[in-house]
Amino acid sequence: MDMVTLGAKGISVSLDLAVGHIADMQVEADGRTLKPLHRAPWVGSPRESLPQDIPEGTVRLSGDFLCAPFSSSDVEAAPLHGWTANSQWDVVENGAIPGGWRAVFRLRRKVMGAAVDKIFTLRDGHPFLYQEHIFSGGSGAISVAHHPMTSMREGGRLAFSPKRIAVTPPTPLEPDPARGRFRFAYPARATDLTHLPLAAGGTTDLTDYRMEDKREDFITLVEADHGGPGWTAIARRAEQDLVLVLKNPAELPVTMLWLSNGGRDYAPWSGRHLGVLGIEDGRAAMGHAASLGDNWLKHEGVATAFALAEGRSTSFRHVIGALASAEAEAPAGIETARDAMRVLAADGTAKDVPFDGEFLRIGRSVPA
Structure with a gap:
């Protein structure tokens, strides 16, 4: 069994046990079914049709997964983003709880000698997946990041909790024009997310995801000290919904954005990975x-x-959700x-939705 599905009133989540990726997430809202998470277009293709050297996490690239470490596994041998994103998980618990559903999964492999558990909780009437990961034992240190991905048919608008700075790496993801393209300047640094330097000169607005900008770009946002949960909101135009990703900044102090919109020409990407935004909340630099x-x-x-x-x-928590919204902002x-x-609109109106505010409580004990 490679797939397990759990559900509560108004929400369901399916986990691909072969790699620990969320294969599907569905939220019932206003008579509609919202699907906030992305699944790569080649998932399910015959394995022989894909490059033989890509890791299983790329073969089955879906939804959200845990990176441990984030990016290169260059301390302990493992594929890109670690065994947590590329190998088998087992079901430890899976069943109803009062007012919802809870499942516990355990990675078959160990990471730096540590056992890794993944805990999913769904609550009746809550349009959110509540996640926790626990590392038990081990030695040394591990970088981590969640890797939720959403995709947009016609782009969208982004908003964030207060960020201190935004920084691009020294080099772009796709520096070779024969293989792909990028738009951001590398390296670059900005404090205003609406004025990020471009490679061609001038600036761009990071809060506006435009489909005509064919590129692969990456940028790290550092959370400001604001005393609340960190969050990213994506208003998807064509989908008419609002995708929400939340964290405790004391646990996951950076949000790394991967903008993947037809910017890779080689297989399996082949220019068909369109409108994707990765919202990678983490405690990591690029590589272990x-x-x-x-x-x-x-x-x-x-x-x-x-x-x-x-x-x-050592544990850390994360939340992914979706709301119906006809607003393009x-x-x-x-x-x-x-x-x-409470979701606050620019015109002063507000929408209240059920949410477990204690789950990401700031001030919760965090290991050093």
């Missing part, structure tokens, strides 16, 4: 060794790995309370 070493984020006072130790557990703000989320 870089995360453990002297990197630019550490100079900014940002942690880039969790310490592991025998007899110790992203929200002006998001506020959370104990049992609700």
Whole structure:
């Protein structure tokens, strides 16, 4: 069995146990079925039709998955984004709880000697998946990131909790014009997300995802000190919904954005990976060794790995959700309370939805 599905009133989530990717997420809202997460167009193609050297996590690229480490596994041998994104998970628990559903999955392999558990919780009437990952034991340190992906047929508008800076890497993802293309300047740094430097000169508005911009781009946003949960909101025009991704910044202090819109010409991408945005909340630099070493984020006072130790557990939490919305604009703000989320529009109106505000509670004990 490679797929397991769990559900509560108004929501269902399916996990691909072969690689730990969310294969599907559906939210019932206003008589519609919202599907906030992306699945690569080649998933399900015969394996022999795909390049033989790509990892299983790329073969089955879907939804959201845990990266441990994020990017290159250059400390302990593993594929891109680690075994958590490329190998088998087992079902430990899966069943109803009062007011919802809970499932626990365990990675068959260990990461830096640590056992890894994935916990999904769904609550009746809540349009959110509540996730927790727990590393038990091990040694050394591990960088981590979630990797939720959404896709847009006609682009969309983005909004974020307050960010301190936005920084692109020293080199683009696709520097060879024979293989792909990019738009951002590399390296670049900005404090205004609406004025990010471009390679061709001038600036672009990071909050506007435009479909005509064929490119692969990557940028890291560092959370500002604002005392609330970190969040990203994507108002998808054609889909008429609002995709929401939330975190505790004390656990996951950076949000890395992957803009993948037909910018890779080689297989399996072949120019057909369109309108995709990865919202990669993490505690990481680019690569495991870089995360453990002297990197630019550490100079900014940002942690880039969790310490592991025998007899110790390390955990972090994350939330993905979707709301129906006919508005083409992203929200002006998001506020959370104990049992609700308030989504604030630019015109001053607000929408309240059920939300477990304690799940990401700021001030929750976080391992150093």
